[in-house]
Amino acid sequence: MLGKLADLAMASTIDLPLPLSKPLDWEGLKAALPPALAETVDDPRIRVAINGALLPNKLKMQAGAGDEIALLPPVSGG
Amino acid sequence: MRDIRLLDQMFLPGTLIGPFTQANKGLGGVCTFVGEVRYDEGVEALELTHYEPLTLPGMHALADRAFERFTLMGLLMVHRVGQMRPGEPIVCVSAAALHRRDAIDAVDFCMDHLKSAAWFWKREKRAKEGGGSEWHWIEPREQDHSDLARWQS
Numbered sequence: 001m002l003g004k005l006a007d008l009a010m011a012s013t014i015d016l017p018l019p020l021s022k023p024l025d026w027e028g029l030k031a032a033l034p035p036a037l038a039e040t041v042d043d044p045r046i047r048v049a050i051n052g053a054l055l056p057n058k059l060k061m062q063a064g065a066g067d068e069i070a071l072l073p074p075v076s077g078g
Numbered sequence: 079m080r081d082i083r084l085l086d087q088m089f090l091p092g093t094l095i096g097p098f099t100q101a102n103k104g105l106g107g108v109c110t111f112v113g114e115v116r117y118d119e120g121v122e123a124l125e126l127t128h129y130e131p132l133t134l135p136g137m138h139a140l141a142d143r144a145f146e147r148f149t150l151m152g153l154l155m156v157h158r159v160g161q162m163r164p165g166e167p168i169v170c171v172s173a174a175a176l177h178r179r180d181a182i183d184a185v186d187f188c189m190d191h192l193k194s195a196a197w198f199w200k201r202e203k204r205a206k207e208g209g210g211s212e213w214h215w216i217e218p219r220e221q222d223h224s225d226l227a228r229w230q231s
Contacts, residue, residue: 002127002129002199003127003199003201003215004199004201004215007215049129049131049132051131052130052131052132052135054132070129070131070132072129072132072197073199074217074218075194075195075196075197075198075199075218076198076199076200076201076215076216076217076218077192077193077194077196077198077200077216077218077219077222
């Protein structure tokens with residue numbers, strides 16, 4: 001989690017359990033996140049990257065074992 | 079000469095600009111912008127976080143676009159991450175070209191994109207009334223987006 005999303009999660013990284021038989025999708029990810037964070041991540045300005053690659057549509061995400069999912073709030077600029 | 083870096087320690091822009099200028103033999107002009115942490119009322123520190131897989135690659139992609147758009151001999155783009163105090167340099171962009179307009183516009187272009195579209199998240203530590211201090215995240219500003227729109231033609 002980057003920026004203020006790390007505050008909502010009270011951690012900058014979280015290890016998530018993986019569903020047994022299928023990849024982790026967007027609904028599965030939200031269900032596994034702390035509630036304060038899960039409530040905000042649908043905001044269309046929040047982007048998702050998996051293993052450093054930005055997803056064009058986070059709602060279609062699919063993650064597997066060992067993947068790094070980054071939740072990216074709007075940037076505040078350099 | 080192309081030099082794109084993220085630094086997690088304080089830097090002295092002068093120590094970068096001299097060698098950069100020297101490395102671009104035969105240039106007609108060099109334009110440099112240095113941004114520093116402002117002395118805003120009550121602000122004690124600024125912290126920039128980045129996401130390693132995106133932030134530096136994003137700066138390289140921005141440099142590629144600057145080289146495509148302007149006729150440049152060299153580009154230096156250095157950005158800080160981590161905690162900084164007011165007065166510390168946070169960014170340095172320098173462009174060398176045969177002609178001044180390319181150098182000036184390339185720096186303006188890179189700065190507008192760094193300010194609004196680069197993968198940085200910023201928070202400031204502000205003094206609280208009655209003592210102590212507190213961190214506050216900085217939200218994107220409308221001005222940054224209108225600055226970016228200048229280049230979309």
